[in-house]
Amino acid sequence: METILAPHSFSSLFNLKSSLQQQQNPKSNSNAFTLANAKPICCNLKKDSVFQSFSAIPNTTNWVSHVQRGLAALAISLALNFTPVLAAGSAFASEFDVLNDGPPKESYVLDDAGVLSRVTKSDLKNLLSDLEYRKKIRINFVTVRKLTSKADAFEYADQVLERWYPTLEEGNNKGIVVLVTSQKEGAVSGGPEFIKAVGDTVLDATVSQNLPVLATDEKYNEAVYSTAKRLVAAIDGLPDPGGPEAKENKRESNFKTKEETAEKRDQFTLVVGGLLAIAFVVPMAQYYAYVSKK
Numbered sequence: 001m002e003t004i005l006a007p008h009s010f011s012s013l014f015n016l017k018s019s020l021q022q023q024q025n026p027k028s029n030s031n032a033f034t035l036a037n038a039k040p041i042c043c044n045l046k047k048d049s050v051f052q053s054f055s056a057i058p059n060t061t062n063w064v065s066h067v068q069r070g071l072a073a074l075a076i077s078l079a080l081n082f083t084p085v086l087a088a089g090s091a092f093a094s095e096f097d098v099l100n101d102g103p104p105k106e107s108y109v110l111d112d113a114g115v116l117s118r119v120t121k122s123d124l125k126n127l128l129s130d131l132e133y134r135k136k137i138r139i140n141f142v143t144v145r146k147l148t149s150k151a152d153a154f155e156y157a158d159q160v161l162e163r164w165y166p167t168l169e170e171g172n173n174k175g176i177v178v179l180v181t182s183q184k185e186g187a188v189s190g191g192p193e194f195i196k197a198v199g200d201t202v203l204d205a206t207v208s209q210n211l212p213v214l215a216t217d218e219k220y221n222e223a224v225y226s227t228a229k230r231l232v233a234a235i236d237g238l239p240d241p242g243g244p245e246a247k248e249n250k251r252e253s254n255f256k257t258k259e260e261t262a263e264k265r266d267q268f269t270l271v272v273g274g275l276l277a278i279a280f281v282v283p284m285a286q287y288y289a290y291v292s293k294k
Helices: 008-024 035-055 057-092 094-101 118-135 153-164 192-198 200-216 220-235 258-293
Strands: 109-111 138-144 174-180 185-190
Touching (some): 138 220, 174 200
16 A cells, blocks of 8 residues: 555656746645645546536437438338238239229220230230121120139129129110139120120030130130130121030049959969968978988
8 A cells, every 4th residue: 555655656746747837837836746636637527527428419420320221221120021922912903993994995805814906815815806896796705813702703893794784775785794813714704695695505515615614724815816716706697606625634543443453463372372372392402312322
């Protein structure tokens, strides 16, 4: 303790302070320096710590700015991640858009599923516009990806007909053909005059052959156009061009028949019996030859 509190340990510090006071106030007595005069040193040390705390404020501001930037980046990433979900939701709502938009005015196709080519749309327009001009019967084709409001395509086709043509006078000579791409099925609905002109036979054939068979192979353009030609031919009284036949995928059974199993069993018994006979007969013959030599 004497070494730490020895007077000569503070002598250099006191002498420095007294020399500064003598330069500022030559009349002051340098020998009057006491430990009380050393208090400003402690105050200066406290002020320095305060200044250091103020100097840390910009670091805090930088930390806050980094947090704000991180939150902004997180918000952008969440927005990008949820954008496809919103787009998928709008795709599911397309069936309602078809109902609200009404029948197409400049064409005869409402391709909401986006599966028909421009050539098919152009061919349908030429074929169906000529039919409407000659027979005063209008047929509209609708394609959707998926149905969520109705159980099948037939109910949805009836709903489209009722929404687009709410009165009997408006929908009497109108026909609606619906193709659901995800379910690989189609339906035809129409007013009394349209149903009478086409006939039940052709109506049943188009919804059981042209639309589902070709849609299963994802030949949507051919499914729609072949259905249109078949309906137009029926309205014009021409021979039915027919439709594709459903492919029967016959799978060959991997199981053997009873006759094949019995035949294999007999062959197996014969082979095993022969091996057993050889196993007993050969050693006995060798033993007999050995004994006979002796």
